[in-house]
Amino acid sequence: xxxxxxxxxxxxxxxxxxxxxxxxxxxxxxxxxxxxxxxxxxxxxxxxxxxxxxxxxxxxxxxxxxxxxxxxxxxxxxxxxxxxxxxxxxxxxxxxxxxxxxxxxxxxxxxxxxxxxxxxxxxxxxxxxxxxxxxxxxxxxxxxxxxxxxxxxxxxxxxxxxxxxxxxxxxxxxxxxxxxxxxxxxxxxxxxxxxxxxxxxxxxxxxxxxxxxxxxxxxxxxxxxxxxxxxxxxxxxxxxxxxxxxxxxxxxxxxxxxxxxxxxxxxxxxxxxxxxxxxxxxxxxxxxxxxxxxxxxxxxxxxxxxxxxxxxxxxxxxxxxxxxxxxxxxxxxxxxxxxxxxxxxxxxxxxxxxxxxxxxxxxxxxxxxxxxxxxxxxxxxxxxxxxxxxxxxxxxxxxxxxx
Amino acid sequence: xxxxxxxxxxxxxxxxxxxxxxxxxxxxxxxxxxxxxxxxxxxxxxxxxxxxxxxxxxxxxxxxxxxxxxxxxxxxxxxxxxxxxxxxxxxxxxxxxxxxxxxxxxxxxxxxxxxxxxxxxxxxxxxxxxxxxxxxxxxxxxxxxxxxxxxxxxxxxxxxxxxxxxxxxxxxxxxxxxxxxxxxxxxxxxxxxxxxxxxxxxxxxxxxxxxxxxxxxxxxxxxxxxxxxxxxxxxxxxxxxxxxxxxxxxxxxxxxxxxxxxxxxxxxxxxxxxxxxxxxxxxxxxxxxxxx
Numbered sequence: 286x287x288x289x290x291x292x293x294x295x296x297x298x299x300x301x302x303x304x305x306x307x308x309x310x311x312x313x314x315x316x317x318x319x320x321x322x323x324x325x326x327x328x329x330x331x332x333x334x335x336x337x338x339x340x341x342x343x344x345x346x347x348x349x350x351x352x353x354x355x356x357x358x359x360x361x362x363x364x365x366x367x368x369x370x371x372x373x374x375x376x377x378x379x380x381x382x383x384x385x386x387x388x389x390x391x392x393x394x395x396x397x398x399x400x401x402x403x404x405x406x407x408x409x410x411x412x413x414x415x416x417x418x419x420x421x422x423x424x425x426x427x428x429x430x431x432x433x434x435x436x437x438x439x440x441x442x443x444x445x446x447x448x449x450x451x452x453x454x455x456x457x458x459x460x461x462x463x464x465x466x467x468x469x470x471x472x473x474x475x476x477x478x479x480x481x482x483x484x485x486x487x488x489x490x491x492x493x494x495x496x497x498x499x500x501x502x503x504x505x506x507x508x509x510x511x512x513x514x515x516x517x518x519x520x521x522x523x524x525x526x527x528x529x530x531x532x533x534x535x536x537x538x539x540x541x542x543x544x545x546x547x548x549x550x551x552x553x554x555x556x557x558x559x560x561x562x563x564x565x566x567x568x569x570x571x572x573x574x575x576x577x578x579x580x581x582x583x584x585x586x587x588x589x590x591x592x593x594x595x596x597x598x599x600x601x602x603x604x605x606x607x608x609x610x611x612x613x614x615x616x617x618x619x620x621x622x623x624x625x626x627x628x629x630x631x632x633x634x635x636x637x638x639x640x641x642x643x644x645x646x647x648x649x650x651x652x653x654x655x656x657x658x659x660x661x662x663x664x665x666x667x668x669x670x671x672x673x674x675x676x677x678x679x680x681x682x683x684x685x686x687x688x
Numbered sequence: 689x690x691x692x693x694x695x696x697x698x699x700x701x702x703x704x705x706x707x708x709x710x711x712x713x714x715x716x717x718x719x720x721x722x723x724x725x726x727x728x729x730x731x732x733x734x735x736x737x738x739x740x741x742x743x744x745x746x747x748x749x750x751x752x753x754x755x756x757x758x759x760x761x762x763x764x765x766x767x768x769x770x771x772x773x774x775x776x777x778x779x780x781x782x783x784x785x786x787x788x789x790x791x792x793x794x795x796x797x798x799x800x801x802x803x804x805x806x807x808x809x810x811x812x813x814x815x816x817x818x819x820x821x822x823x824x825x826x827x828x829x830x831x832x833x834x835x836x837x838x839x840x841x842x843x844x845x846x847x848x849x850x851x852x853x854x855x856x857x858x859x860x861x862x863x864x865x866x867x868x869x870x871x872x873x874x875x876x877x878x879x880x881x882x883x884x885x886x887x888x889x890x891x892x893x894x895x896x897x898x899x900x901x902x903x904x905x906x907x908x909x910x911x912x913x914x915x916x917x918x919x920x921x922x923x924x925x926x927x928x929x930x931x932x933x934x935x936x937x938x939x940x941x942x943x944x945x946x947x948x949x950x951x952x953x954x955x956x957x958x959x960x961x962x963x964x965x966x967x968x969x970x971x972x973x974x975x976x977x978x979x980x
Contacts, residue, residue, distance in 0.1 A: 555876065555924065556771070556924075557885045560775070
């Protein structure tokens with residue numbers, strides 16, 4: 286197994302031999318499984334080391350300590366630490382393998398140690414890769430999820446409600462604070478017409494961003510008398526929540542760009558009526574985005590919520606446009622985790638959830654809809670994305686170096 | 689909770705019964721669903737059924753049932769005997785405080801303060817202000833004081849309330865920079881007509897806070913606006929005629945105009961003296977949609 290991985294590594298070795306003394310080809314039948322890591326990435330990691338030293342000397346020589354610098358420092362130091370740990374562990378594995386060659390009498394002990402070291406190395410490799418990749422623009426943000434039924438009639442309304450409860454339970458499972466800021470039940474009382482949930486945990490966007498897209502359900506609805514399986518869908522939109530004190534992303538609107546409408550009773554208004562209607566509709570004229578919020582009794586709060594959602598939608602829209610532009614520049618492929626069409630199927634009769642972006646199937650529908658198994662899918666997606674992004678980064682770095 | 693009440697079918701029927709009770713008081717099913725969710729959020733379970741009956745069958749205002757109404761960022765306690773703050777009023781209060789952000793310290797008289805909502809809105813949004821709320825009803829004075837206490841953590845300016853009669857001259861030659869008011873302005877002939885005034889308003893809200901017409905505006909101008917030597921006033925009105933009448937009571941030193949609300953109905957009469965600072969003059973003019 287190790288042999289297979291190291292052969293993949295050895296492809297890189299031809300080019301970067303001097304860099305990679307710790308990745309020598311070792312053909313051995315021990316149980317070590319490591320993900321290959323490209324020498325270009327490793328080179329980048331070692332260059333960070335010198336950057337860190339520069340920054341450290343800057344700190345010791347001057348009294349000035351800007352916020353940007355300290356942020357950069359904390360980011361660098363965590364990456365470099367992971368890198369050093371990775372080097373130590375690689376060395377360790379290498380040493381063990383060498384001993385295995387030289388002294389076959391210790392075979393059993395070494396192998397038992399290797400089985401412990403291997404998963405650790407694997408974890409470190411993927412951690413290092415993630416750290417070397419540029420983080421998602423909104424990775425540190427809390428998030429807003431918007432849910433809407435798709436095709437499938439009242440069954441889609443019901444499924445939307447199930448999804449909402451899945452995200453609620455997911456937040457509860459992680460002990461994250463959340464708030465349902467809008468929830469419109471279908472007039473029949475079954476299912477939802479739309480819903481919006483805010484998860485206030487910083488960084489929740491980074492995990493839940495994979496939820497964006499169309500979710501498909503295949504099951505026998507409660508209302509179906511002949512036992513036929515129906516297919517319906519619900520759409521999820523994931524937005525970053527922009528905090529009031531976020532200087533780079535929070536925005537103020539020009540009065541001409543925005544129009545705020547409030548619900549008004551017909552007739553004379555004023556003292557003549559004591560209506561409880563408090564709906565607020567915010568229209569952003571340049572982008573045409575319309576947000577209607579009517580869940581709170583307070584018009585003031587409805588307006589604040591509508592503006593929060595508007596800001597989030599605009600930020601997401603700008604990010605998507607930026608990404609598209611960059612993609613066009615690179616002429617790269619659309620990575621499979623970005624695809625926003627049908628992303629996942631929940632098949633109840635087979636007790637199976639398949640995520641079409643990574644091909645991963647989870648055989649526990651209930652566990653997923655109860656929130657505690659959703660992380661399995663998200664982890665697989667994150668790994669897949671790391672893989673794709675690091676491949677891309679390697680390509681970029683290599684073209685830059687003219688290799 | 690009894691085990692029976694946890695079964696989905698039972699819950700659904702229970703919710704439907706409550707909704708049916710609420711419906712007569714609401715214009716749409718969606719609004720009834722929202723009112724039910726507010727009742728269930730703010731009241732304990734044992735009161736839900738009675739609250740829905742009170743609201744739907746007896747047409748009691750939801751604000752009296754729940755005992756409060758949000759007004760801007762202020763939470764206003766409500767109870768029978770005192771007028772419920774209206775969202776039309778909330779709207780113009782927002783525009784009123786816009787005028788005075790960053791200006792010098794000034795004083796405001798809020799005549800017919802009722803629950804104290806306008807006075808509290810101004811005092812929570814602005815720190816450079818001293819507000820006096822006046823009302824003839826003792827119920828109002830005590831409720832307004834409770835509301836000041838309830839919101840004391842977010843009040844930035846100075847605020848007090850006092851017993852005052854709209855139809856009596858201002859006592860002690862007090863001076864104010866600004867006079868605001870939401871006085872009773874529904875003429876008697878309208879107040880008794882079902883098609884003019886909502887049933888729940890006629891049944892539950894105090895006549896004292898609703899019934900009035902031109903004499904009210906005459907009293908405001910002659911006893912409060914002119915003697916207090918104020919520079920700006922902003923009064924809520926129910927008809928264009930009330931605005932025009934107010935104009936006729938003031939001389940040419942005053943610029944007077946109407947402000948329309950978001951449903952394009954005449955909602956305020958606004959006036960300012962021509963000798964105020966031009967920066968504030970421009971701001972006030974921007975709130976006036978039609979000069980009188």
